[in-house]
Amino acid sequence: MTVSAVLRHDFTVLRRTIVGRFLLAIALGATVGGPLVGYILSNGPVTSESLGLSLWLVVGTVLPFGVLLTAAVAIVADRETGRLRLLFGAPITKADLFVGVFLSRSIAISLLIAVSFTIIQLLSFTSIITVSWRTLWPLAGSTFLLCVAYTAIGTAISAVATTRLRAVGVAIAFYIWAAFWPQLVSEIAEPNGPQLGEPTTTETISHFIGTLSPFGAYSQIVTPSHAIYGAPVSGPLLTTPVMVLVLLLWTIVLFSVGYYWFPRADI
Amino acid sequence: MVNTQHAIEIESLSKRFASITALDHIDLTVRTGEVFGLLGPNGAGKTTLIDLLLGLTTPTDGRASVFGTDVESDPASIRQRIGILPEDYSIYRTMTGREQLQAIARLKNGSDDLDRVRNEVGLAIEAFDRPAGEYSKGMQQRLVLAMALLGDPELLILDEPLSGLDPHGIDLVRTLIEDHAASGTTIFFASHRLSEVAAICDRVGILNDGQLVSVVDVETLSERMGTVEQLRLFTETQADSSVLSQLRSIDAISSVHTDGCILTIDCHSSIAKADAIALIHQECSVLDFEVNSSALEDVFAAVVDVDGSKSTAESTAVRGDVE
Incomplete structure (x- = not known):
């Protein structure tokens, strides 16, 4: 009951403040705007492959950044400004607050993703996009999982950080790490091996380790693998279920960290 | 042992932040229905004590209970019975006063008549439906006071409630506190202004440098130190x-x-x-x-000197009054 009350409260705040509008803008802008820009530039319909590339390059980079930053300041901003003291005048616990904020942000971004992909689906009835719903909605599901993972990461950072500045700093550092992790692993693990953009066909352990960041896992799901590795690479560790598991693990582990930490933290 | 006559019971409560001792073995009891004033200069530990009472901060040592419930073990049930007006707060600038009050009312599971509460704190109806970003400090203070009053709390914790209010607002808040106290609400009133506390409270606890220097009736304190x-x-x-x-x-x-x-x-x-x-x-x-x-201000200065050191003689003299 109290979690749902916090969820409603945070959802109202999202809806009525600039944070919600920011998320709306980047969700629609990246998800729908990316393929449209691709269509205009290529002068041809958006295919499954180009939609995957658009999701990877635009949605996969822009949306997690917005989700992570907004979630990373969600709790710590209220703590710093004294709003948490007002909220804790109500019969809620710190755990309620953490879970409520996480759920509210996750639901908000899920709704935005659903709306965005519905628009893409509608565009597929025109000559702009030629992607079947069987291809489109699994991509939407992957994008949802990615955003929920980044929401968990951001909310956990917000629960642990003592100032907004630190929260934003850690969030940006994490984002950069996650984005460059596949390439970093490739450079470190196999300095003499095939580099990004060079042809390779066999799965190696570094390919798998490279997908252990949320962005790496998402990239592996939504793009044809040669977009990342230069040539099709497949194997049991790079399958979509494994990547889904990676994203779920990020969500579960970071959610657990915040859930454990925040009730023990001084406000 | 739980005493239902006591709204707040604090036993040997300490809070340390790294090497800083914010509160040092505080013993204090506030009776149900009492208007209790907590006086102290800025940085004395008043807000830390309130945070501990709300369960927002974990004590390093000792314990606190509100209406017989241990704060650490069940903070949510305590928050069900209290209203809080914090010293430092921020409201959502793009949301109207009504929306913000509504949001807090939902969190409190209350079915309050928002306009009744608005009226009680003297917030104009036109202002109530305007974005709170347009509010003056005094109007914000009234809005937050309205949030504190939602759900008819049995204990009102007010941290510097008169700051930012104009004379009319100060009168209104004083009357409001008196009315709620008359209807049995316990008031815990923290301030660094002795004149405010003297005008409103039954008893006063003086906190300085994390230590409770004295707890006395306002009249007794004034008499003891002489009127200037x-x-x-x-x-x-x-x-x-x-x-x-x-x-x-x-x-x-x-x-x-x-x-x-x-x-x-x-x-x-x-x-x-x-x-x-x-x-x-x-x-x-x-x-x-x-x-x-300025009599009471002088009394305060006599008990707690500006350097923040405790008046040993006074401390010894009045410590026996601490329940």
């Missing part, structure tokens, strides 16, 4: 040294200062004030005068 009123006289001509000497010879006058044609005199009795005015008027012709009732 500051008299300022505006004269036609400057008082000469013989007049000043005559003033200083009056027993109930503790100090005399001159600044041109302005005389500032600290008087310990009404007769001393009358004598001083008569004497000065005879010699220098008094044009105007004013009396600052």
Whole structure:
């Protein structure tokens, strides 16, 4: 009951403040705007492959950044400004607050993703996009999982950080790490091996380790693998279920960290 | 042992942040229905104590209970029975006062009549439906006070509730506190202004440097330390040294200062004030005068000096009053 009350409260705040509008803008802008820009530039319909590339390059980079930053300041901003003291005048616990904020942000971004992909689906009835719903909605599901993972990461950072500045700093550092992790692993693990953009066909352990960041896992799901590795690479560790598991693990582990930490933290 | 007569029971409560001791073994009891004032300079530990009572901070040592419930074990059930007006807060600038009050009412599972609460804190209806970003500090204070009053709390914790309010607002809040106290609500009132606390509270606890220096009735504290009123006289001509000497010879006058044609005199009795005015008027012709009732401020300064060190004598004298 109290979690749902916090969820409603945070959802109202999202809806009525600039944070919600920011998320709306980047969700629609990246998800729908990316393929449209691709269509205009290529002068041809958006295919499954180009939609995957658009999701990877635009949605996969822009949306997690917005989700992570907004979630990373969600709790710590209220703590710093004294709003948490007002909220804790109500019969809620710190755990309620953490879970409520996480759920509210996750639901908000899920709704935005659903709306965005519905628009893409509608565009597929025109000559702009030629992607079947069987291809489109699994991509939407992957994008949802990615955003929920980044929401968990951001909310956990917000629960642990003592100032907004630190929260934003850690969030940006994490984002950069996650984005460059596949390439970093490739450079470190196999300095003499095939580099990004060079042809390779066999799965190696570094390919798998490279997908252990949320962005790496998402990239592996939504793009044809040669977009990342230069040539099709497949194997049991790079399958979509494994990547889904990676994203779920990020969500579960970071959610657990915040859930454990925040009730023990001084406000 | 749980005592239902006590709204707040604090036993040997300490809070340390790294090497800083914010609160040092505080023992305090606030009776149900009492208006209790917690006085202390900025940084004395008042807000930390309130945070501990709300369960927002974990004590390093000791325990606190509210209405017999241990704060650490069940903070949510305590928050069900209290209303809080924090000193430092921020409201959502793009949301209207009504939306914000509604949001807190939902969190409190309450079915309050928002307009009744709005009316109670004197927030105009036009302002209520405007974005709170347009509110003055006083209006924000009223809105947050309205949030505190939602759900008819049994205990109101007010941290510097009069700050930012105009004289009308101060009167309104005082009346509101008196009304709620009369209906049985316990009030825990933290302030660094003794005059505010004296006007509202039954008992006062003085907190300084993390230590509870004393807990006494307002009247007792005032009597114990003596009453000082500051008299300022505006004269036609400057008082000469013989007049000043005559003033200083009056027993109930503790100090005399001159600044041109302005005389500032600290008087310990009404007769001393009358004598001083008569004497000065005879010699220098008094044009105007004013009396600052700073008695309790002086009492506060006497108990807690500006350096933040404890008045040992007073501490020893009044510690027996702590329940």
